[in-house]
Amino acid sequence: MSKHRRVWRGGVTLVVAVGVAMGTLTAADLPRKDTTAPAESTARTNASTTTGTADQARLRTLLRRLTTVDGGPGALLAMRDRRGSTVLTSGVADVRSHAPVRGDSRFRIGSMTKTFVATVMLQLVGEGRVILDAPVERYLPGVVRGHGNDGRRMTVRQILQHTSGLPDILDHLDPQEIIKNPLAHHDTRDLVKTALAHPPTFKPGTGWSYSSTGYLLAGMIIERVTGRPYGDEIQRRVIDPVGLHATYVPGDASEIPGPHPRGYVRPGKDAPLIDLTALNPSVAGAGGEMVSSGADVNRFLDALLRGKLLRPAQLREMMRTRPTGNPDGRAYGLGLESRPLPCGGLYWGHSGDMFGYETVAGATAGGRQATVMVNVDPGGTDAQSADMKAAVRTALCK
Incomplete structure (x- = not known):
């Protein structure tokens, strides 16, 4: 479980009292997990499938676990290789109407936004407009100051x-306040100031600790260097060239256009769900605000690993990882992480947690991609996270 996931899950136990105002769902609204099997479907883009019959059976079992014993309302797994693509779904997109999850669903991808941001930053490196090992101070003079934080002593790479x-800004936000006021705007500079009111975790370059604050700064650097909002640069440099039709940077837009599952928060183990689909994602900013789909995330990762978005030197920098101390072998590059596959080799991708949705995505250098989504977060279990990663590994290993 990632550090940011622990923060959201821990803080959200405070919000039971605000459930009625936010659309709490009672037990009568929920699927009866002991008597009703979740709806399942398969969609294919052509006659060939990305997995064999045995693999699909294992994947269906994992999706069924996600929407029964793991407690997720609905789940989606999108797979793709050079022959075609397949989408498997289980459970419901809406616990009131019991509408099934659609294969073309859009959802909040949380920290997978970081991979898009890092891609744009590395494009600027390739153009000679940003230097990876230059201090943050060069691009944001005077911004990183206070309580031992100093932009003169940390680099863009770091x-x-x-x-x-x-x-990490996620350590210093109150989830209760966010859930009470989900449509509130959050200014990036204010979020950075909130984080910098606390001392650093360690001296720059001497350790590893997940921090969304760094990606808020990365978005600010992109804007300073290009003169345009970082979201516009992602649109121009990544989304449009790759043809990602369900992907966008929402800014203050609280609704998700197009087909999408409702996004839920569970404030306690057996507490009713809270519908938090409508949310101003500026609270996450460049660290996690984007919306996409399983098919689009897969297409993006394929283009990235095939060198369609970065020059070879910058792609090598992105994939130069360091250990994170995670027992599963997770290593982190520049906005891109690697994990070992049980069938050998590595897969590359990212995970993401945003109120209402948890996502995990991965791709191999050989041309296979898989993205899984469950429409509850926080409130999913450790087993949910483990089963999502298992689904990605199974999909990537024939």
């Missing part, structure tokens, strides 16, 4: 790789 020691 904020992208979580080795800057910056305090």
